[in-house]
Amino acid sequence: MTCQNFCVALLHWEFIYLTTAFNLAYPITPWRFKLSCMPTNTTYDFLLPTGISKNTSNLSEHYEAVVEAKLNSSTTYFSNLSSKTTFHCCFWSKEDKNCSVHADNIEGKAFVSTVNSLVFQQIGANWNIQCWMKEDLKLFICYMETLFKTPFNTYDLKVHLLYILPEALEESPLVPQKGRFQIVQCNCSAHDSCECHVPVPAAKLNHTLLLYLKITSGGINFQSPLMSVQPINVVKPDPPLGLHMEITDAGNLKISWSSPTLVPFQLQYQVKYSENSSTNMRKADEIVSATSLLIDSVLPGSSYEVQVRGKRLDGPGTWGDWSTPLTFTTQDVIYFPPKILTSVGSNVSFHCIYKNENEIVSSKKIVWWLNLAEKIPPSQYTVVGDRVSKVTFPNLNATKPRGKFTYDAVYCCNQQECHHRYAELYVIDVNINISCETDGYLTKMTCRWSTNAIQSLMGSTLQLRYHRSSLYCSDVPSIHPISEPKDCHLQRDGFYECIFQPIFLLSGYTMWIKINHSLGSLDSPPTCVVPDSVVKPLPPSSVKAEITVKIGLLKISWEKPVFPENNLKFQIRYGLNGKEVQWKMYEVYDAKSKSASVLVPDLCAVYAVQVRCRRLDGLGYWSNWSSPAYTVVMDIKVPTRGPEFWRIIKEDTTKKERNVTLLWKPLMKNDSLCSVRKYVVKHHTSRNGTWSEDVGNHTKFTFLWTEQAHSVTVLAVNSIGASFMNFNLTFSWPMSKVNTVQSLSAYPLNNSCVLLSWTLSPSDYYLMYFVTEWKILNEDSEIKWLRIPPSVKKYYIHDHFIPIEKYQFSLYPVFMEGVGKPKIINSFTQDDIEKHQNDAGLYVIVPIIISSSILLLGTLLISHQRMKKLFWEDVPNPKNCSWAQGLNFQKRTDIL
Numbered sequence: 001m002t003c004q005n006f007c008v009a010l011l012h013w014e015f016i017y018l019t020t021a022f023n024l025a026y027p028i029t030p031w032r033f034k035l036s037c038m039p040t041n042t043t044y045d046f047l048l049p050t051g052i053s054k055n056t057s058n059l060s061e062h063y064e065a066v067v068e069a070k071l072n073s074s075t076t077y078f079s080n081l082s083s084k085t086t087f088h089c090c091f092w093s094k095e096d097k098n099c100s101v102h103a104d105n106i107e108g109k110a111f112v113s114t115v116n117s118l119v120f121q122q123i124g125a126n127w128n129i130q131c132w133m134k135e136d137l138k139l140f141i142c143y144m145e146t147l148f149k150t151p152f153n154t155y156d157l158k159v160h161l162l163y164i165l166p167e168a169l170e171e172s173p174l175v176p177q178k179g180r181f182q183i184v185q186c187n188c189s190a191h192d193s194c195e196c197h198v199p200v201p202a203a204k205l206n207h208t209l210l211l212y213l214k215i216t217s218g219g220i221n222f223q224s225p226l227m228s229v230q231p232i233n234v235v236k237p238d239p240p241l242g243l244h245m246e247i248t249d250a251g252n253l254k255i256s257w258s259s260p261t262l263v264p265f266q267l268q269y270q271v272k273y274s275e276n277s278s279t280n281m282r283k284a285d286e287i288v289s290a291t292s293l294l295i296d297s298v299l300p301g302s303s304y305e306v307q308v309r310g311k312r313l314d315g316p317g318t319w320g321d322w323s324t325p326l327t328f329t330t331q332d333v334i335y336f337p338p339k340i341l342t343s344v345g346s347n348v349s350f351h352c353i354y355k356n357e358n359e360i361v362s363s364k365k366i367v368w369w370l371n372l373a374e375k376i377p378p379s380q381y382t383v384v385g386d387r388v389s390k391v392t393f394p395n396l397n398a399t400k401p402r403g404k405f406t407y408d409a410v411y412c413c414n415q416q417e418c419h420h421r422y423a424e425l426y427v428i429d430v431n432i433n434i435s436c437e438t439d440g441y442l443t444k445m446t447c448r449w450s451t452n453a454i455q456s457l458m459g460s461t462l463q464l465r466y467h468r469s470s471l472y473c474s475d476v477p478s479i480h481p482i483s484e485p486k487d488c489h490l491q492r493d494g495f496y497e498c499i500f501q502p503i504f505l506l507s508g509y510t511m512w513i514k515i516n517h518s519l520g521s522l523d524s525p526p527t528c529v530v531p532d533s534v535v536k537p538l539p540p541s542s543v544k545a546e547i548t549v550k551i552g553l554l555k556i557s558w559e560k561p562v563f564p565e566n567n568l569k570f571q572i573r574y575g576l577n578g579k580e581v582q583w584k585m586y587e588v589y590d591a592k593s594k595s596a597s598v599l600v601p602d603l604c605a606v607y608a609v610q611v612r613c614r615r616l617d618g619l620g621y622w623s624n625w626s627s628p629a630y631t632v633v634m635d636i637k638v639p640t641r642g643p644e645f646w647r648i649i650k651e652d653t654t655k656k657e658r659n660v661t662l663l664w665k666p667l668m669k670n671d672s673l674c675s676v677r678k679y680v681v682k683h684h685t686s687r688n689g690t691w692s693e694d695v696g697n698h699t700k701f702t703f704l705w706t707e708q709a710h711s712v713t714v715l716a717v718n719s720i721g722a723s724f725m726n727f728n729l730t731f732s733w734p735m736s737k738v739n740t741v742q743s744l745s746a747y748p749l750n751n752s753c754v755l756l757s758w759t760l761s762p763s764d765y766y767l768m769y770f771v772t773e774w775k776i777l778n779e780d781s782e783i784k785w786l787r788i789p790p791s792v793k794k795y796y797i798h799d800h801f802i803p804i805e806k807y808q809f810s811l812y813p814v815f816m817e818g819v820g821k822p823k824i825i826n827s828f829t830q831d832d833i834e835k836h837q838n839d840a841g842l843y844v845i846v847p848i849i850i851s852s853s854i855l856l857l858g859t860l861l862i863s864h865q866r867m868k869k870l871f872w873e874d875v876p877n878p879k880n881c882s883w884a885q886g887l888n889f890q891k892r893t894d895i896l
Helices: 002-023 061-069 117-123 833-871
Strands: 033-039 087-092 098-102 111-116 125-133 139-146 157-164 182-185 193-199 209-217 220-223 227-229 241-247 253-258 267-276 281-288 292-295 303-312 326-329 333-336 339-343 348-356 366-370 381-384 388-393 408-414 423-428 435-438 445-450 461-469 484-486 495-500 508-517 520-523 527-529 541-547 554-559 568-576 584-588 595-598 607-615 645-652 657-664 678-685 689-696 700-705 709-717 728-732 741-750 753-760 767-776 784-788 794-798 807-815 823-825
Touching: 087 220, 139 157, 139 209, 157 193, 182 193, 193 209, 241 303, 241 326, 241 333, 253 267, 253 303, 267 292, 281 292, 333 408, 339 348, 339 520, 348 366, 348 408, 348 423, 366 388, 388 408, 445 508, 461 495, 541 607, 554 568, 554 607, 568 595, 584 595, 645 728, 657 709, 657 728, 678 700, 689 700, 700 709, 741 807, 741 823, 753 807, 767 794, 784 794
Parallel strands: 339 423
Antiparallel strands: 033 087, 033 125, 087 098, 098 111, 125 139, 139 193, 157 182, 157 209, 209 220, 209 227, 241 253, 253 292, 267 281, 267 303, 303 326, 333 348, 348 388, 366 408, 381 388, 408 423, 435 445, 445 495, 461 484, 461 508, 508 520, 508 527, 541 554, 554 595, 568 584, 568 607, 645 657, 657 700, 678 689, 678 709, 709 728, 741 753, 753 794, 767 784, 767 807, 807 823
C-alpha cells in the first residue's frame, strides 16, 4: 500500500513538472530578444554590496551600476572554465528585463529564482535573437548574433536548432522526449552571426512550434531554454513593391506602393519620409492601412526621401524590412503631371507651380505656351488656388512628329519669362480597326489589326483583349471590366493576327487593343463581333463551264458549299483565257440556283470561269474564288458563211478548154463556229444540172470549164452542218467579153502601199464587186487578190512592194451574170506620181498645221491677258470712283 501511494505521488509530481516546464517555454515575440548564459557555480555575492539579498530582482539602478563597475575584475573568469562547465541560460528583452534561470538540459528538473538580466549581460555569454516566418509561409527563420564581451568571440561558433511541430492542432503541448526533436544546423558567418531555417508545412501554420538552441563556442556548450511560437503570429512581410512618388492634380505629393503579393492577410504600413528645401526641413513617420500617402504643401526645388515597410494589420506580426530609399526632387517649375499620354478627341489638363528666385509666382500671372511658338488662349486657363495654374486642351488632334520629337512641349511661363523645363503631351490615334473572319468550316475565327496608326509611339506594347458575352452583341459596345488577353502574332504584311478556337457562333466577342506605355495605358474603341455574322464561306465546288450547242451561250454550273447553311448569293467572273484575263462579272441572287448562262461575243474562244459566294443577307465576306474552269472549243452552230474565193483560168486554145482553179482562204473561227471539217464545191450548169465535190480541208480546187456558163459555190462544213450563206461565182463566155473598166492606174505611195484608181463606162449589167490581182511581172510568183466593193473608184493596197520590181495589176468587174473583161497594166503609172505622193502627204501635214495654229492662237490670248495685268494693274476703274457715279462713259461729251 505504501509503494502504491509512492507511485501515485511520483506520477503527480511528474505531471506537475511537465506542466510547469511547458509553461516555462519562452514565447517568441515578434521583436528582438536576448539569450544570456552564466556558469552554475557562479555566485552573485561577489558583485553585490553588503546587506543586499541574493534575489537579484531587487537590484536597484544604484547596484546595477556597482555590478558594472566590478565587471573589469572578472574578465578573465571564463578563460578558466572547462568544457564540462554547466551554464544557466535565460531569455530577456527590453520589454521584460527579468528572466528565470533553470538548467540547460531540457529533461533537467533544476529550477532557480528570477534574476535581473543585467547580471547575465555583464558577466555571462549573450546573443541577440529574432525569429520570424517568411512571407511565402514556407520557412521559419531564427537569426542570432554574438554579443560576447569576453574572449569567447575569438573562437569558432557552431549552432544547432532542435524543434518539434505537433501533427495536430489539438495535440497535447507537453514537453516531448528529447529524442523526438528534429535538428537543423544553422549557417554561421565570419561575423559571429547565424541563421537557422525550419520548414513549416502550410497546414501547420497555426500549430505550436517548440524549439531550443545548442551553441558551441570556444569549446564550451550552451543550451537555451525551451521556446514556443505559432508561426502564423510572426509573419514578416517583404518590403512593399513599386514605391513611387508623383505630384497630384491638386499639387500634393502622392507616395504610392504595391502590397507584397504573397501575404495572406491585410497589412498596415509605416512610412517615413524627409523633406529638404531651401526654406523648410521636416521629417515624419506615419502608419497607414492604405497603399498610398499624400503629403501637402509641396514646394518647387525640394527633395524628398521615402521608405516604407509593412506589418500585419490585425493580430500579432513582425515589421518587415524597409524598402530601398526612394528620392524625389521637385524642380523650380513643377508640372503635374509632367507627361500625359492620351488619345485623339480627348480633353486633358496640365497644372503648374512656378518658383522664381525662392518666391512662388502667383497663379494669376502664369501664361501657357505650346512648343514656344503658339500662345494658348487665356480662356483655357484655370486658377487653382494662389500657387497652382491649370491649362486645358479640348478635343485634341494627333501629335505630328517633329524630327525625333514625338510630343508637343507645354510651357508654363511667368508672364513673358519661360523656364526651360516643359511638360510633354503625347496624343495618338487609337482608332485601330479590328476585322474578324470565321472560316468556312465554322471552327475558328481569325482577327487582324494594324499598328500603322501608333508607330510613332516608341516603347509601347499592344495587346488585344476581349470579353465574350453569352449571346450576340450589345447595341453600343463598351469595354468590359472583366476581360482576357489574346496572343497575336505579327505577319509579314504588318498586320497582327489572332485566332479564336474553338468559337461560339452566336456569342458576342467585344474586343479592343490595349496600348501599354510607361506613361500609362490607352484603349482603342471597342468593337463587337458575332462569329456567325463574319463567316467567309468555302468557295463553290464542281465548277464547270461550256458553250451551249446551237444556243451559243456560256453556261456555268457549280455546287453550293456545305457551310454555312444560310441562303447564299453567287458571283461569277469570266473572261478570255490568257496571261492577263480581262474579267467580266455576273451575279446570281437566286439562292437555289446552281447554274447560269451569259452571252459572250466569241463562241470559239477558251473562257476561264470562277465562282464565289456570300450570304444573301449581306453579312460576312465573299468566299475565295473557286478553282478556274475552262471551256473547250467545239462546234456550236453551222458556219455563218462559206469562204470568199477567186479563180485562176488557164486556157488551152488548141482544145478550146479552160482549166479553172478556185482559191480561197480558210475560214476564221468566228465564221466557222468553230471549226471546218471540209469544204464542198457545188457546181451548176444548164446541161448537167447541179452536183457537189468534196475537197476536204484543201483551199484550192481545179475543174474543167466547158459550157457557156458555169456557176460554182464553195460551202464550209463543220460537225453541225454546212454553211447557209455562201459566195457564188459564175463563169460565162459572153460575159468575159464585157468591157466596163476603161482605165486603171497604180500609184506607189511607199514600199507598203499602192493606190489603185480606175474609171468605168456605163453598163446594163448589175455590178456586184471588183476583184483586183497583182503579182511581180515576168516571174512565176504567187498571185494575190482582193475583193473591192462596187461603189468605190479608188483603193489602197497594202503589201510589201519592192521598188525595183515591175508589177502587174488587174481589175475584174464581177457581175451577177459572170466575170467581165479585166483591165490589166504592167507597171506603175509614171505621170503625176509626185502629185499623188504629195496628196498623200497632205493627210499628215494638214492636221499638224491646224493643231499648230490653234496652239499659237491660245498662246497669244494668254499673253494678251498677262500684258494687261502687267501694265494696267494700277489704273483704277472709273466706275468705282465716287466722282464718276452716274456718268455714261459710252456717250461723247464736248469739251468747252
